[in-house]
Amino acid sequence: MRVIALQGSPRRDGHTALLLESFLSPLRATHAVKRVDVCYQHILPCRSCYACQNNSACVTDDDMAHIYPNLAFDDVVVVASPIYFYGVTAQLKAVIDRCQHFWTNPNQRETSRVGVLLLTAGAPDSTGIGVSTTTAAVRIFMACIGAPLTYVFAATHTDVVPARQQSEVLEAAAAAAQQLADAAKVL
Ligand SMILES: Cc1cc2nc3c(=O)[nH]c(=O)nc-3n(C[C@H](O)[C@H](O)[C@H](O)COP(=O)(O)O)c2cc1C
DSSP, X not given: XXXXXXXXXXXXXXXXXXXXXXXXXXXXXXXXXXXXXXXXXXXXXXXXXXXXXXXXXXXXXXXXXXXXXXHHHOSEEEEEEEOBTTBOOHHHHHHHHHTHHHHHOGGGSOOSOEEEEEEEOSSOOTTOHHHHHHHHHHHHHHHHHTOOEEEEEEEOOTTTSOGGGOHHHHHHHHHHHHHHHHHHHHO
């Protein structure tokens, strides 16, 4: 099984990375895992040139070229982000927008794969709005690339309770990954 994980925080070892690594650790031993810290890639925003309507590929030449094949064909697609103003980080949003290519060319990617969303947020999210708004946007993205959103885990209130202390969320994420790893073994 192949797993692509997009890590959206500029903090490589922050709360989001910690939650992501909890999810990835059961998979790393036996499956091909590629983690991309998107803030350290050269990825430009979509220019709305619509060249993808006529070409099968995006014409912008940057590090998306290394990510498109994984987003198109890997069995599991993981999006991990801190919530920034009720959405994902700008760097991750650039990656998402560049996947307009798959919207205009749906035959260019596999379907029926697994989408996973991992979020962290500084606030308690007592109203649920930050998690729900971000989840709604990412759900559309996952559907667009053919990896319907199947699992969502969120560590909120990280301003007060660091993600590393939120064992319930970390363990739930790891358990879901273990389930995926085990299911793939019997396929
Ligand atoms: C620019 C910016 C915007 C943020 N917006 C929100 C927000 O809307 N809601 C929230 O709960 N936390 C917000 N936060 C806090 C982060 O989501 C939180 O600290 C997160 O756990 C950081 O994860 P990281 O350590 O992986 O970067 C924001 C932080 C920054 C830097």
